[in-house]
Amino acid sequence: MTIPCRFIVNGSAVSGSFPPMRRLLDVLRGECGLTATKEGCGEGECGSCAVLLDDTLVNSCLVPIADVNGREVTTLEGLPKDDPLFAAFAATGGTQCGICTPGMIMAARALLNDCLRPDLSQTREALSGNLCRCTGYGGIYAAIRTASGQGE
Amino acid sequence: MRWYAPRKLHEALALLTERPDLIPIAGGTDIMVGRDPRACGHDYLSLANVAALRGIRETPAGVAIGALATMTEIGRHPIVCRALPALAASARATGAFAIQNRATLGGNIMNASPAADNAPVLLAYGASVSLMSVARLRHVPYENFHSGYKVTVRRPEEILGEIFVPYAPLGARHYFRKVGTRRAQAISKVGLAALLVGRPGAWERVRFGFSSVAATPILACALAATITGTARGLPDDEGLAEALGRDLAARDDIRSTAEYRRRIALNLVREALAPWRHQGGCDAGQ
Amino acid sequence: MYTSMHNDSRFGTTPLKDAPLRKDGMEKVRGTARYVADITYPGMLHAVTARTRLPGGTIASITFDDHVPWSEYVVVTARDIPGINAVKMIETDQPVLVETHYRHAGEPVVLIAHPDPQALADALAAVHIDERPYAKPPVFAIEEALRADTRRIAADNVYRDYLMEKGSVMDAEKESCQVFEAEYHTGAQEHLYIEPQGMMARMEGGILTVEGSLQCPYYVHAALMYATGLPEERVRVLQCATGGAFGGKEEYPSHIACHAALVTMKAGGRPVALIYGRGEDMAVTPKRHPSRSRVRLGASRDGRLRFIDIDFVIDGGAYLTLSPVVLSRGVIHAAGPYRCDNVRVRARAVATNHPPFGAFRGFGAPQSIFALEAALDELARMLEMEPDVLRRRNVLAPGDISPAGQRIEGPLDMQRVIGQALEACDYHAKVEAYRQWNAQKGAIRKGIGLATFYHGAGFTGNGELALRSRAGLRVGADGLVEILTSTTEMGQGMQTTLSGIVAEALRIPYEGVAVARPDTRDVPNSGPTVASRTCMVVGAILARAADDLIARLRADAALPSVYGYGEFRDACARLHAAGGVTTIIADYRHPAGNEWDESVFQGSPYASFAWACYVAEVEVDAVTGETRIVDFTAVQEVGRVVHATVAAGQIEGGVVQGIGYALFEDVRFGADGQMANNRITNYIIPTSADIPPIRVLFLESRHGAGPGGAAGIGELPMDGPAPAIINAINAALGTEIRHVPAMPEHILAAMDRRSA
Numbered sequence A: 001m002t003i004p005c006r007f008i009v010n011g012s013a014v015s016g017s018f019p020p021m022r023r024l025l026d027v028l029r030g031e032c033g034l035t036a037t038k039e040g041c042g043e044g045e046c047g048s049c050a051v052l053l054d055d056t057l058v059n060s061c062l063v064p065i066a067d068v069n070g071r072e073v074t075t076l077e078g079l080p081k082d083d084p085l086f087a088a089f090a091a092t093g094g095t096q097c098g099i100c101t102p103g104m105i106m107a108a109r110a111l112l113n114d115c116l117r118p119d120l121s122q123t124r125e126a127l128s129g130n131l132c133r134c135t136g137y138g139g140i141y142a143a144i145r146t147a148s149g150q151g152e
Numbered sequence B: 001m002r003w004y005a006p007r008k009l010h011e012a013l014a015l016l017t018e019r020p021d022l023i024p025i026a027g028g029t030d031i032m033v034g035r036d037p038r039a040c041g042h043d044y045l046s047l048a049n050v051a052a053l054r055g056i057r058e059t060p061a062g063v064a065i066g067a068l069a070t071m072t073e074i075g076r077h078p079i080v081c082r083a084l085p086a087l088a089a090s091a092r093a094t095g096a097f098a099i100q101n102r103a104t105l106g107g108n109i110m111n112a113s114p115a116a117d118n119a120p121v122l123l124a125y126g127a128s129v130s131l132m133s134v135a136r137l138r139h140v141p142y143e144n145f146h147s148g149y150k151v152t153v154r155r156p157e158e159i160l161g162e163i164f165v166p167y168a169p170l171g172a173r174h175y176f177r178k179v180g181t182r183r184a185q186a187i188s189k190v191g192l193a194a195l196l197v198g199r200p201g202a203w204e205r206v207r208f209g210f211s212s213v214a215a216t217p218i219l220a221c222a223l224a225a226t227i228t229g230t231a232r233g234l235p236d237d238e239g240l241a242e243a244l245g246r247d248l249a250a251r252d253d254i255r256s257t258a259e260y261r262r263r264i265a266l267n268l269v270r271e272a273l274a275p276w277r278h279q280g281g282c283d284a285g286q
Numbered sequence C: 001m002y003t004s005m006h007n008d009s010r011f012g013t014t015p016l017k018d019a020p021l022r023k024d025g026m027e028k029v030r031g032t033a034r035y036v037a038d039i040t041y042p043g044m045l046h047a048v049t050a051r052t053r054l055p056g057g058t059i060a061s062i063t064f065d066d067h068v069p070w071s072e073y074v075v076v077t078a079r080d081i082p083g084i085n086a087v088k089m090i091e092t093d094q095p096v097l098v099e100t101h102y103r104h105a106g107e108p109v110v111l112i113a114h115p116d117p118q119a120l121a122d123a124l125a126a127v128h129i130d131e132r133p134y135a136k137p138p139v140f141a142i143e144e145a146l147r148a149d150t151r152r153i154a155a156d157n158v159y160r161d162y163l164m165e166k167g168s169v170m171d172a173e174k175e176s177c178q179v180f181e182a183e184y185h186t187g188a189q190e191h192l193y194i195e196p197q198g199m200m201a202r203m204e205g206g207i208l209t210v211e212g213s214l215q216c217p218y219y220v221h222a223a224l225m226y227a228t229g230l231p232e233e234r235v236r237v238l239q240c241a242t243g244g245a246f247g248g249k250e251e252y253p254s255h256i257a258c259h260a261a262l263v264t265m266k267a268g269g270r271p272v273a274l275i276y277g278r279g280e281d282m283a284v285t286p287k288r289h290p291s292r293s294r295v296r297l298g299a300s301r302d303g304r305l306r307f308i309d310i311d312f313v314i315d316g317g318a319y320l321t322l323s324p325v326v327l328s329r330g331v332i333h334a335a336g337p338y339r340c341d342n343v344r345v346r347a348r349a350v351a352t353n354h355p356p357f358g359a360f361r362g363f364g365a366p367q368s369i370f371a372l373e374a375a376l377d378e379l380a381r382m383l384e385m386e387p388d389v390l391r392r393r394n395v396l397a398p399g400d401i402s403p404a405g406q407r408i409e410g411p412l413d414m415q416r417v418i419g420q421a422l423e424a425c426d427y428h429a430k431v432e433a434y435r436q437w438n439a440q441k442g443a444i445r446k447g448i449g450l451a452t453f454y455h456g457a458g459f460t461g462n463g464e465l466a467l468r469s470r471a472g473l474r475v476g477a478d479g480l481v482e483i484l485t486s487t488t489e490m491g492q493g494m495q496t497t498l499s500g501i502v503a504e505a506l507r508i509p510y511e512g513v514a515v516a517r518p519d520t521r522d523v524p525n526s527g528p529t530v531a532s533r534t535c536m537v538v539g540a541i542l543a544r545a546a547d548d549l550i551a552r553l554r555a556d557a558a559l560p561s562v563y564g565y566g567e568f569r570d571a572c573a574r575l576h577a578a579g580g581v582t583t584i585i586a587d588y589r590h591p592a593g594n595e596w597d598e599s600v601f602q603g604s605p606y607a608s609f610a611w612a613c614y615v616a617e618v619e620v621d622a623v624t625g626e627t628r629i630v631d632f633t634a635v636q637e638v639g640r641v642v643h644a645t646v647a648a649g650q651i652e653g654g655v656v657q658g659i660g661y662a663l664f665e666d667v668r669f670g671a672d673g674q675m676a677n678n679r680i681t682n683y684i685i686p687t688s689a690d691i692p693p694i695r696v697l698f699l700e701s702r703h704g705a706g707p708g709g710a711a712g713i714g715e716l717p718m719d720g721p722a723p724a725i726i727n728a729i730n731a732a733l734g735t736e737i738r739h740v741p742a743m744p745e746h747i748l749a750a751m752d753r754r755s756a
């Protein structure tokens, strides 16, 4: 059975009929064609599928699409093109293989929305649900520091 | 597969009375994990829109937490942080931010995992839960809530409504520690929460709640009895270990060993009691 | 000749203003890089794999339940293989799909494909593989495999048996010396690249085209030709953006590619996606080889190493795969960067019924280096010497001969590397402070530990000669220089590093160089992307191609002898006008005098080494046995840093994998020999909350064989953390922990043993 759902993705209305337990992740990557959001585990552990749902960070692999009805989703593609996190992640070693990067940037965005100038311990806590196997996290901390105007 | 998403509590209760086979879903962070894509057979009752199940209320006797309150809400709530610091700590230790934003307290205890991080704290604080159905509302002390591995006393037509956590007396020691392998987003190998009021020989309250050391979260009654039954000072390590041995039913599994769990349980108990150790039974006043 | 890249000690890597941007940076941060799971084709099929469940046996029959409408599905078994049913690697012992006999649980047997991915789970459950066990029980432990009466998986259950010998351990033992002896173990390690493996295959104009997440396009190409029987020109392999590899996508992609290819061939060329879920990826793909080392060290009272005697065994799993080369690297690194006249390393790779183990960053060296470096600390304790003093006394210097018989060439100063590391973390003061702290016997114990080591860059021994790599440059009218190489970007920054090398060699801006997509139809075979060889080996080939290009531009397009970028581009335009797009291909040249005799393991195994000293500081909680790394210092002599951000990222990332290897990453095997904790929730890798500030310092003495004196660095950082951390824990607790991972369970048990 499918149910009708209407919601907003990156500012545009989406409506369709979906099996209610279909994962938001699959709808974003499939029906919406937004492939920046990645699947690393499908179990909520890695954070590579992280998006903002009504401005809070969630792992889209754990969100049934029926629960998104009437709400607003922001993916990496929906961040302002000049979000300072982009340039910072590219410049400071915040990305290597890149598979964790979209989720990591979403987690970083959620952090900066909450706290203008996070310190290291806040940063580490805020990112602890996003696994990165490449960078060792140092480059990511540097990117967040740069994007929040702390240091170069 | 059907999906019901009522807005009103009475609608949700009516649905569940009519269809006790419906699976309630709150944040979905347990239900969505490992969901077999073929499992289309189930019908779900989404509670997410039921406003009456949300919110954290302060009452004269304690804090009433709606089943839908998320870990983020609990971990940041000023009264919880001040009056029930162990609960704020356990909420902040439940997964990472993206999980905490969705995971509800009701879901955490309804999922009934022996490893649930908030369970030990609720046991230690002496929380009670309300179970609601069309026919009635009942209150169950949380220590009587888990009746077996992944089984609770909730009846199929009931919804978990509220978790009530009484305030602790002034001067109480609130202890919470979760031992996982890493510092974030880890499933606990042992979790301990303790509420300790009084002093050796004159205890007013001694409650130890554990996770991951038995088939359900447990309140360590033998341990408490041993401590309160010791007239002078604290029981020695053997005494504590012996009592714990009666409370715990630790097992080997993929995450750790029974042996380690027993060891850590004892060590954590000692840590919880640290302010009163080596004091020859007299409280130096914390 | 010294530069340093200092981390802000509390907040990650300091970005370097002058370092050019990563070539692949923008597409990755914008989410536009295309990984294999991001690709779709109209009419695409999705495939899954049915596998064996027993740890070795025979297949009696395969049956398919009738309730599934099989006509809608494409079903492939071993009978559908047009070529040879073996995955081409070093040997060809491993079937593409099991027909009858097999050696481990999780071997592929049947492939099923359907346009709707939702339709696969039911069908998979309706495939019944009737398996019969072998009479003898399966073998999972190294010592069991070596016993004569257990199940034979390969001849004597030994894939390879190597001996590296120098001088005479026997003679050295006759003289008076202090002998320390112990056994060390390392566990398997899962790569846990965040992108699971996957391949997409289709027929395009009669050409079998396979694209996916992979490290070595030409390995996949060779395997496809072998299994499909198609000629070279009808097989094409392309790399997609690859979400981490670390060795894990060196060999297994050939399997998945063959599977996807078989399905597309049976399905009339329809595109087929074969993408693994996390659980399947963790259960069946290779991991780091577990190892067991028996180490005997003889030393004079003043700490001079008289002999090093090591028996090193790795578990190869059920098929040979890459075990011989992992083993040889393990052997060569086993005796460390130390001066010692009498060395014997016996090394074996044994067969067990685990899924095969394979390549993982470090390739055998982290295992053998762990054993030696941990043993050295115990020897130091026995001699009542400080661990740093013992190392300083023995570490190789220019002019010395290494355990493998290689003469160490300067300029290079390992004493200075050690000195820098100790100074950067204030080592001596901390040793003293921690001693005093621990004397109070509080709940938190503190320790500091170090490891000194080197890591050889490039293929071992004559491997590079055999590879005969080729790489090239292509330039058209616009003057943009494209690098043609089968070396792949998997996050390690290869595009950035190679572009930098080529730009420098051509004396043009970095922006004037791009890297062509690895596509076997378009790029020459520059060898696999492994063994820290990209910068040193491929970089050197490209630097020569750049020289050739300049010569061509001078000869045919009047490039002046001194030129600016404008003149360079003008010359390119003239060259294009005269003869169209120009492609210059250069070949590998073996450094003179680098001879290697594999039969006795003596000679020059590597053209150059990166050298390092790592220091870990830990706090161990005596209540729980949990260890926290509070500070980490990584000082390395790498010849030359080509791109500072990329290089620092390699080191930091490797150190964090090493921290996981040392403390958390515990592969647990089930009764069937497969990984039992094959979920991210049960296999613990470090999160940002577990990682200390990592201080990364480079020394650059230009000793390497790569461009400008660079040596490879990709694997180096994997070698040092485990021994440094274990040494720090043992220093904190006075324990004798001799294995990794040292889980809290083990640490508490070791504390008990100590107090007993």
Ligand SMILES: Cc1cc2nc3c(=O)[nH]c(=O)nc-3n(C[C@H](O)[C@H](O)[C@H](O)COP(=O)(O)OP(=O)(O)OC[C@H]3O[C@@H](n4cnc5c(N)ncnc54)[C@H](O)[C@@H]3O)c2cc1C
Residues within 6 Å of the ligand: A043, A044, A045, B023, B024, B025, B026, B027, B028, B029, B030, B031, B032, B033, B047, B067, B068, B093, B094, B095, B096, B099, B102, B103, B104, B105, B106, B107, B108, B109, B110, B111, B115, B116, B117, B118, B158, B159, B160, B161, B185, B186, B187, B188
């Ligand atoms: C990556 C990850 C990390 C995690 N880490 C932790 C951790 O560190 N510690 C920890 O304890 N847990 C952890 N969890 C588990 C999970 O997040 C918690 O158990 C969570 O609190 C469950 O709440 P939920 O609202 O998401 O529950 P749901 O998944 O919606 O429901 C869980 C169960 O409760 C039932 N239910 C929910 N609400 C009600 C209600 N009001 N009345 C009746 N029944 C109800 C559902 O039917 C279901 O059986 C983790 C999960 C993930 C995916």
Ligand code: FES
Residues within 6 Å of the ligand: A038, A039, A040, A041, A042, A043, A044, A045, A046, A047, A048, A049, A050, A059, A060, A061, A062
């Ligand atoms: S894919 Fe959602 S958290 Fe890993």
Ligand code: FES
Residues within 6 Å of the ligand: A094, A095, A096, A097, A098, A099, A100, A101, A131, A132, A133, A134, A135, C194, C243, C244, C491
């Ligand atoms: S950049 Fe590869 S996982 Fe983070």
